[in-house]
Amino acid sequence: MKVTILDYGAGNVPSVERALQRLGAQSHRTDSPECISNAAAMLLPGVGHYGALVRALDEKNLRAPLVDAINRGVPFLGICLGLQVLFKSSEEASQLQGLCLMPGIVSALPPNVKLPHMGWNQLKRKRESFLLAGIDAAAYFYFAHSYAALDSNAAAAATCSYGAEFAAIVEHKNIYAVQFHPEKSGAPGARVLQNFLRLAA
Amino acid sequence: MSLAHRIIPCLDTDGERVVKGVNFVGLRDAGDPIALAARYNAEGADELVVLDIAASRDRRPTFLETIRRVAAELAIPLTAGGGIRTLEDGRAVVRAGADKVTVNTAAVDRPELISELSREFGAQAVVVAIDAKHAGDHWDVMVRGGRESASLDAIEWASMAVALGAGEILLTSVDRDGTQSGFDVALTAAISKAVTVPVIASGGAKSPKHFVEIFQDGAADAALAASIFHDELQSIRTLKEFLAAHGIEVRLPC
Numbered sequence: 001m002k003v004t005i006l007d008y009g010a011g012n013v014p015s016v017e018r019a020l021q022r023l024g025a026q027s028h029r030t031d032s033p034e035c036i037s038n039a040a041a042m043l044l045p046g047v048g049h050y051g052a053l054v055r056a057l058d059e060k061n062l063r064a065p066l067v068d069a070i071n072r073g074v075p076f077l078g079i080c081l082g083l084q085v086l087f088k089s090s091e092e093a094s095q096l097q098g099l100c101l102m103p104g105i106v107s108a109l110p111p112n113v114k115l116p117h118m119g120w121n122q123l124k125r126k127r128e129s130f131l132l133a134g135i136d137a138a139a140y141f142y143f144a145h146s147y148a149a150l151d152s153n154a155a156a157a158a159t160c161s162y163g164a165e166f167a168a169i170v171e172h173k174n175i176y177a178v179q180f181h182p183e184k185s186g187a188p189g190a191r192v193l194q195n196f197l198r199l200a201a
Numbered sequence: 202m203s204l205a206h207r208i209i210p211c212l213d214t215d216g217e218r219v220v221k222g223v224n225f226v227g228l229r230d231a232g233d234p235i236a237l238a239a240r241y242n243a244e245g246a247d248e249l250v251v252l253d254i255a256a257s258r259d260r261r262p263t264f265l266e267t268i269r270r271v272a273a274e275l276a277i278p279l280t281a282g283g284g285i286r287t288l289e290d291g292r293a294v295v296r297a298g299a300d301k302v303t304v305n306t307a308a309v310d311r312p313e314l315i316s317e318l319s320r321e322f323g324a325q326a327v328v329v330a331i332d333a334k335h336a337g338d339h340w341d342v343m344v345r346g347g348r349e350s351a352s353l354d355a356i357e358w359a360s361m362a363v364a365l366g367a368g369e370i371l372l373t374s375v376d377r378d379g380t381q382s383g384f385d386v387a388l389t390a391a392i393s394k395a396v397t398v399p400v401i402a403s404g405g406a407k408s409p410k411h412f413v414e415i416f417q418d419g420a421a422d423a424a425l426a427a428s429i430f431h432d433e434l435q436s437i438r439t440l441k442e443f444l445a446a447h448g449i450e451v452r453l454p455c
Contacts, residue, residue: 014272014296014298015272015298015300018272018273019276022276047300047322047323047325047326048321048322048323048326049320049323111397114397114398114399114422115397115398116324116325116368116369116398116399117204118325118368118369118398118399118422119204119205119207119247119399119422119423120204120205120207120247120452121203121204121205140205140452142277142278144278144300144325144326145325146324146325161203162203162204181278183276184275184276184277184278184300185276185277186242186276186277186454187276189276190276
């Protein structure tokens with residue numbers, strides 16, 4: 001089984017590749033619309049600015065093939081910005097439109113805490129989570145972000161609290177997304193990726 | 202349930218080997234960065250910092266190769282720096298596998314460097330390192346490896362760095378560095394209170410009590426140390442168990 005990694009020009013692609021490699025999974029990076037249309041499973045890693053990701057998806061004509069593939073049921077895993085872009089928009093670049101695959105928007109975390117939310121935090125499980133299968137409830141995951149989906153907690157499989165409660169894991173049909181970085185989250189992070197790989201096996 | 206306080210081992214390298222010194226002088230060899238990285242990753246370190254303290258232009262490819270090999274050992278975040286003078290230097294360490302870039306002297310010389318890096322990689326990837334030295338009623342920013350005063354107030358410079366796009370401050374007490382007499386609690390508390398981003402305290406750590414102090418009284422979000430971990434005077438696991446027993450939230454490795 002091969003995971004197609006959307007390489008839009010920024011982001012932590014090598015560390016995601018290494019993490020998949022350790023799990024024995026094959027992956028290849030692409031920014032080609034054709035490769036996305038043919039993907040068996042897709043992974044969208046993201047760090048940096050929301051606007052840079054959305055602009056890159058549009059400039060490289062990746063938006064339509066990505067949305068089509070997701071709508072056809074191809075397993076999708078979004079990491080960090082790859083979760084945020086699923087929503088309608090983000091306060092980080094409010095003039096741009098996200099993928100609109102999930103209801104709700106991405107907002108700034110409140111300024112009553114130090115930002116970015118940087119470091120290891122725990123999750124609150126809201127319902128049965130496929131990605132968290134076999135992972136200790138007290139496990140920590142590595143976060144590095146200043147924006148989050150604050151109004152989608154009802155739809156989240158797990159949330160995290162830092163200044164406010166936000167969606168840490170989204171699971172909806174074939175759409176899986178995490179606000180933290182599983183590729184940087186030690187053994188529990190590796191297990192999240194392994195759980196996703198089971199879908200695509 | 203809250204954000205864990207981070208323990209961060211630091212590898213000071215000459216580009217290729219880990220070196221150590223007291224008050225920034227008298228360097229000696231302290232080991233292989235790749236082997237140390239693998240050990241810290243397994244022991245429960247929350248992040249790793251790798252610095253090229255020689256930062257010579259000709260040895261840059263060697264340091265980038267060190268970053269690549271260290272990154273390959275890690276399932277935790279990696280910060281790299283030392284000699285980052287331009288956006289292109291920053292790109293090179295990120296491409297080599299660093300999650301965050303740290304800048305020091307070059308940011309004092311040309312503060313726009315912070316904004317350039319922040320725009321390209323996001324604030325969460327930009328760590329401004331400040332070497333501070335007590336000077337009467339304030340702390341002076343020191344540059345060029347702690348040898349020279351920049352004639353800048355450390356609190357003012359930290360606030361400016363955050364306004365320019367820094368996502369984190371790595372604060373080293375030049376007075377305490379290498380002395381193992383404890384972190385500079387007053388310095389760290391002053392900077393932590395002045396800025397809106399996380400602060401990593403560095404310089405002077407020896408005993409687990411020093412770590413309790415810096416988290417409880419110094420308001421540090423993370424604490425960094427080098428030689429006590431390299432020389433196995435202190436294991437990360439026992440340190441974290443000690444902190445947890447003192448009511449400090451840490452991520453205990455399973």
